[in-house]
Amino acid sequence: MTESENEVLYTPLYDRHVALGARLIPFAGWMMPVQYAGILHEHRLVRSKAGLFDLGHMGQVEVTGPDSLAFLQYVASNDVAKIEPGKAQYALLTNEHGGVVDDIIIYRPNEGEGYFVCVNASNKEKDVAWMQRWAAERGDLDVTVTDISDKTGMIAIQGPDSEQIMTPLVANPIADLDYFAWMPNAINGIPVRLARTGYTGEDGFEIYSDISDVGAIWDAVYAAGQDYGLEAIGLGARDTLRLEARMPLYGNEMDDVTTPLEAGLGWAVKLDKGDFIGRDKLVAQKEAGVPRKTIGFVIEGRSASPRSHFPLRVDGREVGFVTSGAFSPTLETNLGLGLVEADIAGIGKPIDVIIRDRAVPAVQVKTPFYKRGQS
Amino acid sequence: MASPEDLQYTKSHEWVRVEGDLATVGLADYAQNELGDITYLELPEVGDSIVAGEPLGVVESVKAASDIYAPLGGEVVERNETAIGSPELVNQSPYGDAWLIKVRLADQAELDALMDVAAYETFLETEAGH
Numbered sequence: 001m002t003e004s005e006n007e008v009l010y011t012p013l014y015d016r017h018v019a020l021g022a023r024l025i026p027f028a029g030w031m032m033p034v035q036y037a038g039i040l041h042e043h044r045l046v047r048s049k050a051g052l053f054d055l056g057h058m059g060q061v062e063v064t065g066p067d068s069l070a071f072l073q074y075v076a077s078n079d080v081a082k083i084e085p086g087k088a089q090y091a092l093l094t095n096e097h098g099g100v101v102d103d104i105i106i107y108r109p110n111e112g113e114g115y116f117v118c119v120n121a122s123n124k125e126k127d128v129a130w131m132q133r134w135a136a137e138r139g140d141l142d143v144t145v146t147d148i149s150d151k152t153g154m155i156a157i158q159g160p161d162s163e164q165i166m167t168p169l170v171a172n173p174i175a176d177l178d179y180f181a182w183m184p185n186a187i188n189g190i191p192v193r194l195a196r197t198g199y200t201g202e203d204g205f206e207i208y209s210d211i212s213d214v215g216a217i218w219d220a221v222y223a224a225g226q227d228y229g230l231e232a233i234g235l236g237a238r239d240t241l242r243l244e245a246r247m248p249l250y251g252n253e254m255d256d257v258t259t260p261l262e263a264g265l266g267w268a269v270k271l272d273k274g275d276f277i278g279r280d281k282l283v284a285q286k287e288a289g290v291p292r293k294t295i296g297f298v299i300e301g302r303s304a305s306p307r308s309h310f311p312l313r314v315d316g317r318e319v320g321f322v323t324s325g326a327f328s329p330t331l332e333t334n335l336g337l338g339l340v341e342a343d344i345a346g347i348g349k350p351i352d353v354i355i356r357d358r359a360v361p362a363v364q365v366k367t368p369f370y371k372r373g374q375s
Numbered sequence: 376m377a378s379p380e381d382l383q384y385t386k387s388h389e390w391v392r393v394e395g396d397l398a399t400v401g402l403a404d405y406a407q408n409e410l411g412d413i414t415y416l417e418l419p420e421v422g423d424s425i426v427a428g429e430p431l432g433v434v435e436s437v438k439a440a441s442d443i444y445a446p447l448g449g450e451v452v453e454r455n456e457t458a459i460g461s462p463e464l465v466n467q468s469p470y471g472d473a474w475l476i477k478v479r480l481a482d483q484a485e486l487d488a489l490m491d492v493a494a495y496e497t498f499l500e501t502e503a504g505h
Contacts, residue, residue, distance in 0.1 A: 304417060305435050334414075
């Protein structure tokens with residue numbers, strides 16, 4: 001499959017979404033379910049039980065060759081050398097200006113010198129071109145970057161009951177699989193790579209497989225989950241779940257011109273690991289003082305919702321903008337993340353969200369807004 | 376949900392119930408269903424004037440904020456504070472508990488521009504793809 005501006009792509013699960021009564025919307029070139037029963041219901045189900053996500057739009061890239069590690073160390077911000085076999089790591093692909101090309105998860109297999117990288121749907125073409133360009137420019141490195149998205153299937157089960165639902169389905173025990181670890185496994189005899197990762201703030205698994213097996217895997221997990229109340233979850237709840245857990249969304253919290261330091265992702269940037277693309281700019285920004293910071297804010301009581309790009313003001317002066325905002329189904333209040341002038345940031349400090357020309361008072365709070373196990 | 380027969384409707388999916396010179400305004404089932412979980416209502420104050428075809432307020436769902444358009448003009452004489460406090464009522468009871476405002480009609484002739492239930496049902500089937 002190739003992507004063009006007017007071609008809409010369908011995952012292998014499209015017919016199942018239609019049968020489940022999903023509302024489908026074009027997202028990053030794909031026709032994807034935004035909701036089934038309703039965003040609030042789906043969100044709360046993932047927090048309390050478990051939900052099943054079609055992630056067929058996400059991209060997967062294989063990095064192979066003897067210099068795979070050296071290459072990833074050069075294009076990614078985190079210290080890839082720290083990833084043990086069978087583990088995974090969150091990192092950023094940074095550009096020469098210190099901005100972010102994409103945020104990615106790097107998985108290291110139990111064996112071999114290669115890596116498996118999961119990238120955002122909206123950035124897949126850009127990421128692949130970017131990594132292939134640097135693989136070519138770094139002629140000293142023996143590495144190959146291959147887009148394997150078209151042959152890779154991806155779904156996720158997320159929520160506190162995920163392990164119980166998956167346990168009878170898998171060939172190899174998963175109880176000891178750590179967060180940000182993955183393992184080869186099989187579901188009803190179908191080979192999968194089962195990763196204890198996700199984008200909701202809950203326990204759960206992302207399941208990678210051959211694309212031709214996605215339907216059978218989805219059906220098996222869906223059926224096994226029925227005793228637990230599992231339902232399919234759309235992109236709408238995926239967004240509110242990740243926001244409560246303060247997981248960034250590319251294009252909202254960071255982009256080509258916003259640095260990871262500004263986006264509050266400094267924990268995934270290891271400036272002392274050796275050179276990588278944009279490192280000099282990030283070192284300079286850190287030394288000079290990061291000019292903007294990402295804050296979390298909550299609007300107490302019933303209010304209109306903050307949304308992306310709404311202005312933020314302090315004492316009537318514009319100091320930044322909302323990067324992500326929503327009604328939080330768990331906290332039952334409106335909240336959001338904002339990118340503001342650095343000296344504005346401070347837990348407990350007031351900030352106004354400008355909603356339809358009106359200043360709505362908010363207060364800066366610690367993030368994440370929600371932590372696992374909190375009701 | 377079937378559209379009640381005693382109401383009149385707009386193409387932007389508001390409904391109106393007329394009793395004398397008072398009109399009760401709400402959101403049609405189609406609108407609440409399209410919006411999804413409703414989290415906030417912004418309605419005019421009692422004493423405000425609204426103008427037919429102009430936005431009278433805003434309804435917000437988890438997904439988006441949308442204008443509510445005035446089906447007719449007049450002075451707002453009451454607004455539904457219960458619905459403002461519990462906006463999910465609009466999802467649960469769009470034609471009942473979750474009426475939005477009551478308006479003293481300025482011009483009875485404006486009612487002629489509204490659709491009766493038969494016209495609205497036809498509109499839903501054709502324009503809205505139902």
